[in-house]
Amino acid sequence: MTLRWSTLDAGSVTAWSELTNLLARVDGTEEFYEPEDLAEELTEHGFTPAQDSLAVWDEDRLVGYAQVRAGLSLTHAEGWARVSLGGGVHPDYRGRGIATEMFDRMEPRGITLARERHPGAPIQLRSGGGLESDPVRPLLAERGYEPVRYYMAMKRALPGPPLAPVDERVETFTAEMLEATRLAHNDAFASHWGSGPLTEEAGAELVRGRAFRPEFSRVVVSGGEVLAYAMTQQWVDRELYVALVGTRQSARGRGLARAVLNAALVAASESGRYDEAELEVDSINPQGAGALYASVGFEPARTTAVFARMA
Incomplete structure (x- = not known):
């Protein structure tokens, strides 16, 4: 399998929306977004898509994406620099190392951003673990992540x-x-x-x-x-x-x-x-x-x- 790795941009928002909404149904998160909503994310203050995102393509099919954001402020109580990692992989392409590769690329970028914005501050990496059945949880555990909070919809x-x-x-x-x-x-x-x-x-x-x-x-x-x-x-x-x-x-x-x-x-x-x-x-x-x-x-x-x- 030959995949093409690039970054998210205005030309990918339709495919990005389709993948995001598929994952919302398959993984049960119900987090649905229209292309116009995702286009706004590309222009968020402090987020540079060319450096802070990934898009993984199989020909013209988007099969994975990732984003990293480093907080512009430290957390109130703890004084942490927050780095949030998000994304997903198409169900048909799971188990092929795509998610691992995305973490390998995005974690260092997030740490670099956090250090630039908050020199000397402790850095917390965080990622959504979805529902209990979400397949990303074992990968997160392998990488040293632990569940730290639960959110009820x-x-x-x-x-x-x-x-x-x-x-x-x-x-x-x-x-x-x-x-x-x-x-x-x-x-x-x-x-x-x-x-x-x-x-x-x-x-x-x-x-x-x-x-x-x-x-x-x-x-x-x-x-x-x-x-x-x-x-x-x-x-x-x-x-x-x-x-x-x-x-x-x-x-x-x-x-x-x-x-x-x-x-x-x-x-x-x-x-x-x-x-x-x-x-x-x-x-x-x-x-x-x-x-x-x-x-x-x-x-x-x-x-x-x-x-x-x-x-």
Whole structure:
């Protein structure tokens, strides 16, 4: 078998989308992306496709891809430089050493990036381990990675179970609130494992992205400061994805996170555009977010793992 190794670019996004969506079905991750969504990834701040990606072709068929990202900021609590490795191999081409070769190429690139951006900082390599049945897990274990966190995807039907009336403290997110929301997010997640500050560039990319749904995103504002927020996206037809939910540490205990989330769900339900909503939560979130989501009708759907090792 002769394969051609190159990098991801604008000309590969259609094949990339087809492979990604195939893997979402075969591996059960349900992470579906349109070509336009993936095209945006190629222009992310701090990501250089020609150096930070791989595309593996069998003639005109994309059979594998990989991406590496080094965080632009250190993690809040640990002070780690994060390196995230992602990708996949077509089911028909597994067991041929493609994934091993991609790791061999991408790990050194990630470590180099991390050292350039954060000299002297400890480097953590992390990779998604998918569901328990995902074939990448044995490979990760062979390379010294261990499961370090589990994330639970939760869903609820729309309209589904009755929702509470919208809290009068809640208002619709607007672009002018972006910086205040970013600062609120960084405060809210300062104690979360492995979380790093959301940069200005990443915040801007979030709201510019074609998946972002400002009309269903909600905030609570006081004195010009965002106290709580729920930011929404749409990746799949008729499914609203709640990307970020949080409350400033000083504002906790007032029911604000529940208020913004409830308001977002009410708006989505009343729009008639969605059949369900989905979000993801750290299964050992220190703020007990799973209970919050369950209180507005979300139920567990699947659990995936994150594997990591120190470089």
